[in-house]
Amino acid sequence: MPAYVLGHRLRGEGARLALMSELLDPMHRRYIDALGVVKPGARTLEVGCGNGSMSAWLAQRVSPGGTAVAVDLDLSLVQVRMPGLELRSADIVAGPAERGTFDLVTARAVLHHVADAEAAIANMVAGLKAGGALLLIEPDFLPVSVAEPREVREFWDGWLAWSRERGIDYFIGRTLAPRMASLGLTNISGTAEIAVYNGGSFWADYWIDTITELRGDLVSSGKLDEPLVDKFLEYCADSNWWTQTIAFTAVHGLAQGG
Numbered sequence: 705m706p707a708y709v710l711g712h713r714l715r716g717e718g719a720r721l722a723l724m725s726e727l728l729d730p731m732h733r734r735y736i737d738a739l740g741v742v743k744p745g746a747r748t749l750e751v752g753c754g755n756g757s758m759s760a761w762l763a764q765r766v767s768p769g770g771t772a773v774a775v776d777l778d779l780s781l782v783q784v785r786m787p788g789l790e791l792r793s794a795d796i797v798a799g800p801a802e803r804g805t806f807d808l809v810t811a812r813a814v815l816h817h818v819a820d821a822e823a824a825i826a827n828m829v830a831g832l833k834a835g836g837a838l839l840l841i842e843p844d845f846l847p848v849s850v851a852e853p854r855e856v857r858e859f860w861d862g863w864l865a866w867s868r869e870r871g872i873d874y875f876i877g878r879t880l881a882p883r884m885a886s887l888g889l890t891n892i893s894g895t896a897e898i899a900v901y902n903g904g905s906f907w908a909d910y911w912i913d914t915i916t917e918l919r920g921d922l923v924s925s926g927k928l929d930e931p932l933v934d935k936f937l938e939y940c941a942d943s944n945w946w947t948q949t950i951a952f953t954a955v956h957g958l959a960q961g962g
């Protein structure tokens with residue numbers, strides 16, 4: 705199995721993925737609805753399905769007669785089982801899930817963790833039938849460059865240095881559109897959405913969970929020290945602190961033909 709820094713066996717990963725579903729599923733569902741390709745009878749693929757919340761929703765939308773295929777390196781945190789939902793354990797870098805069969809292929813918060821994002825996107829495109837839609841939603845950490853106060857900016861500088869060392873690309877959002885264009889997709893367009901949140905909010909809780917899970921690795925990497933991590937966690941608990949972190953970049957395009 706390829707290395708994945710937030711492995712599903714880490715303590716707290718189930719709760720962290722549940723928070724991601726809570727925070728990001730409404731946006732993801734809105735983009736899918738706007739594409740208009742997910743109807744009863746359709747065939748969809750979600751890559752890197754995490755806890756499966758989006759694929760369960762897709763399975764309902766393609767019913768009756770359709771199938772929502774959900775792929776992940778590790779399906780151990782997918783609890784849902786339902787008609788029309790097909791779970792597959794696979795690495796998207798290794799090859800396409802299928803060729804030319806899907807009305808929609810989507811991935812959210814996956815590609816920034818993938819060492820060969822180029823191959824992963826090409827394999828997702830290979831899965832599309834003519835006229836099918838690819839929807840990718842990935843982070844771009846542009847907002848942290850102007851985060852306040854200074855200690856928070858320093859925390860993010862250390863976090864980004866750590867992530868580069870771990871092969872994570874937190875600036876992948878801006879590369880999605882040109883990558884899709886180079887693979888021959890048409891009608892490419894996108895939007896970036898930035899949550900504004902304060903300490904004590906679900907987003908702050910998400911960061912507390914993530915940083916608590918990774919704390920040992922962050923500190924042992926030498927890119928962050930304990931006092932700076934503590935300071936950041938203090939802000940995350942302070943309702944008077946308001947901030948912005950990720951520009952979630954959603955880009956979609958269509959396979960030619962159809």
Ligand SMILES: C[S@@+](CC[C@H](N)C(=O)[O-])C[C@H]1O[C@@H](n2cnc3c(N)ncnc32)[C@H](O)[C@@H]1O
Nearest residue numbers: 724752753754776777778795796797812813814
């Ligand atoms: C940050 S989680 C996001 C989960 C879900 N998409 C969400 O947004 O809530 C990344 C997921 O991608 C999966 N993943 C990472 N690399 C992958 C690969 N090469 N092929 C398939 N899944 C992968 C991980 O196992 C994990 O479940």
